[in-house]
Amino acid sequence: MVSAPKRRYELTQSQKLMVFILSMSLYGISNMFSELIPELKLGPIELKVEYFAFIPLTLCILFNPLYAALGASFGEVIFGELLLGQFGGLGELEKFIEFTIAMYIAGLLVSDPRNRKQLALASFVAVGIDQMLGAIVDIGKVWFGIEDLEAVPGIPESILLIEGVGFLNAMLITGIFFSLLPTLFLVPRLYGKIEPLLGMKPRDSRVAISFGQLLTPRLLITAILFVFVGVIAEFLAESDINFAVWEPEFIEQYGSGFIWVSAIAALIVLILTLTAAFRAKAKSARASGNVKL
């Protein structure tokens, strides 16, 4: 039997658990509702509530973004899928990763919860990153699922169109009504009030942001943007579409390999940054004698 480690639990560990549980149950329950809200379909354009993005976003901004983001994603899987008997297996994994990354980055972006500009930016970044990553996976699926994509004319453009419309729709409906407005409403009201309920001090905006902290989210966003553009470009290149816009001259000069290189480079940057970010978190958690969540 392992003897209980005789040490003082740092307060932070239970706080993390609290943030995790709070985020899990609240986003989970909202997810159950959004699953049930009927969608308004106008042809291929669906006006639907994708998710109540403001809940995890608010928590990511007010508390530790990593645990709030993880909690929200767990909440979605548990409440929105498992308890409703709709667990999609591996499909959930991709959603999980996309959503966690998006919320984590958006949460990191806000250094001062009272700064409305930062809040607005974070609101769109959260939805934007999630939708972008989702689009990448969707495109990837078609690409992979259809044997010779280039042999079937029209499909790549069609997919792009649909993903584009979906992206715009999400940015407008979810981004404005379920991310921007509620976040602007909630965060300033909750800031300084919800933290003591959990026995914590509010995040202090005056704390100087270290260079690393400042750099990481931007780097991440850039990396994701690169991957996004890269995949679309590659997708188009693969399927031999000749959009003037999409085929800059340098491709002819350097060959289409260039896009591959840039896409892969971007992907590597993304993976490296993410690993570094998570490592650093884990390290600091271990260093303070915490059980890793």
Add this chain to the structure above:
Amino acid sequence: MSAGSKEANEQRPEGLTPIIAMQDVQFQYPGAEGTALRNINLIIQPGEFIAIAGTNGSGKSTLCKCLNGLIPNYYVGDLSGSVQVAGLTAAEETVSSLSRKVAYVFQDFENQLVRPTVYDEACFAPLNYGYADYRERGQRALAMLGIDHLKEQWIWQLSGGQKHLTALAGALSLDPDIIIVDEPVAQLDPYHAKLIYEKLKLLNEQFGKTIIVIEHHTEFIADYCHKVILMDSGTIRWVKPVQAALSAVDELAALHILPPQVTLAVRDAETAAGQVHLRDRLFPITIEDAAAYFSEAKILSQTNNALVINEPIRKSVRESVPASNPLVTFTNVSYGYKTITRERYPVIQDMSIRFYEGDRIALVGNNGAGKSTLLKLISGIRRPSAGQLDVCGYLTKQASPEQLADFVAYVYQNPEEMFIEDSVRKDVEYFLKSRNSPDYSSFVDEILHRMRLTDLQDRDGRLLSGGQQRRATLAIGLAMRPTVMLLDEPTASLDASSRREMTDMLAQLDGQVKTTVIATHDMQLVAEWANRVIVMHNGAVALDTDQRSLFSHVAVLEKTGLLAPQITQLSQRLGIDPPSLSVAEFIASVVGDPSSPHYVNRSKESAAIGSH
């Protein structure tokens, strides 16, 4: 060293190892200004049943959290002094090792339950601690409390009392030596509170557990506990055997703790008879003792004739009120909700009743009798599944809750669910603002002033104390200028002084609203406030009467699990007819003081408490 700790030490029988020994304990929460605990010296012997009493913030919970290691391992703060618990030195242990010796049932025990079913909940802790026999442990804990039949139930389907027992079983499964229960009575109705205490008594007597309850309901303390620890602003004022403790009537009252009604009755009766009390005079503290005391007729002999009151009992409202138009009319109303098996579970069955102007209705009955549902039906957030419900000229089936809100104000049981804005003032204004009422702000000022909330108006409602929260919700209701005011358990989980204050405020409602309906378990409130009592049982009206005759319907009381106030029970034992509803009334009928009014809203104990 405080006087109390000396006393505690003196009481230690030689040769017995105490199960809890605290020496010079001091604790300060991180970032807090004052110390939460100071100079704590306490010895508790195995097998004791102890009550810790004291006002809010006097350090009761903090003291208990030192025993299971939550302090200082979870709440990292400055702890000094030594704590020995069940042979362990707390400073060298972890929460997990101490928790196996000390079980804790929280005041908001609902949030302590984390598993879906009762059996899971009971097995949870032993499973976590890696006991291979965790199933047997869970099973045994359930059997000890007599709830094995609930084993397979979902937690959310249980009643409050059953949930509390489940939380207790979850704690018991680790086979702890000490069981700490934080305010068991606060969230439960009197019937279930008594049940919990009976179980604790059983655990204490048959299984030798040391029981510590944080409690300010002295009637329960009198019936079950051996000793009382009185805490005051972070220190132990004294530790006394229960009778001596509860006989310190004035000292308790000064700390907003209401002594048992029977104790007050004896004290007041003697005072009225001109007796002077010595400082350590012991008064009876239970109904039995008080009944024995009064039957010995120490002071009764001279006042025998006063036992029969000649004044006519006030007529039931239905007879006394002229046939004005009813404000609320139930005509064969039934209501049921769908369960997850898609069956309809009936809550209200074929009910027909009318509420009139001037009615102060107390809606009583055990949990699940349909009281809250009745209020929800009137407010329009539930609609009758059969029959018609007319509220101020509207059929609730056809009106939205927003429309009915012009006539009906509904104050929830849980105040936190009424605070939808970020300050008390905004919450009070919400109704008027949404209706664009002209010049509402002076009206709001007035209400805030009357409810003594002016200084608190910018705070968030949920950050206030229990009593303040209740006042704030009442203010929210009043600001709606309702015709019908509905209140669900307005005095639940309040300490004696807040409860007193609330009862007074409810008495002032008369001029503001036409009729008030209160669903409650608080029989003292019923006795002192209502003029009409409706007893509900299984979704139907079991009795519709006035507050005085209610307590003479013994069969109905028993069937519906209601307990009359202690003083009423005592007067019934003594054959006083009609039974007294307050201590002042009791004194009047026993001592025969003609100047004492028969119907008293403010009894003497209230005056004693209220003056602080």
Add this chain to the structure above:
Amino acid sequence: MEAIKQSMLDKLSVEQIKIELMRTAFGRQSTFLSRFDPRMLLVWYSFFAVAPWFIHNKVVLLGLLVPMLVLTLSSKVSPLVLIIMGVGLVSEISYILLGSLLFGGSLEAVWPLLTLTLKILLISLASIAVFSSMDPEKLSDALLSIGMPGQFSFGVSYGYRMLPILIEEYHNLIHSFRLRGRAPAKKGFLRVNSLIYMAKIGVRAFYPLLLNTAKRTRTTVEALEVRGFTYALVSPEAKKLKLSHMQVHALDFVFLGCSLIYVIALFSLGHYLSFSFN
């Protein structure tokens, strides 16, 4: 007329949704697949969730569809779930097709698109068959045994516990808004005003819900600490004990074996058939 409208709105009420949610979450039945060991089912599932992406032979894909359909039907899944999935799949594919026509494609695109549909269908059916009948607690135990963090499996049972509380609280908060608010006098085009009013309340109710839940969470985490949850997270003994109830039986191997034989048979058949087509 107003009354009818009102009652229509009620059908969509939180109350109704609450019942539906509770019914799905708490009313699970035992099915053919639910009797197997959850870990074995995970292995089974992970093959059928990935393999279709790499199979381009339509005969094999169609052959896989048959057992998937049978298993899905045996899992007593609600028809609604199937319909939603079907409609979603068909509409998605037809949009792609329509879009491709717009960009100068031809109806030839139907054939490859159908293959894609078939793949997605297979994967969705596999997950419905396995997971809709699997008790979430069982699933979480299975995931715990393959190294998922303990928080997840705790989250599942905690979800069960919190679901009714949170729904009830949210419902009460919504009522709080309605009991003091004022609904728009004009319903607006397509009841837009009412919808906006309700949506606004629905979002604003999260402000008190967040704070109230935060308050609850504090006690919960404290209780978890006392009851050894954090202790169990780092204790291998506790984990072993928790998972000791899961056992792989002979029946599990029979099921895996049958599946394997079927797949092999299908591949050989597919190989042969595609040859004969050529």
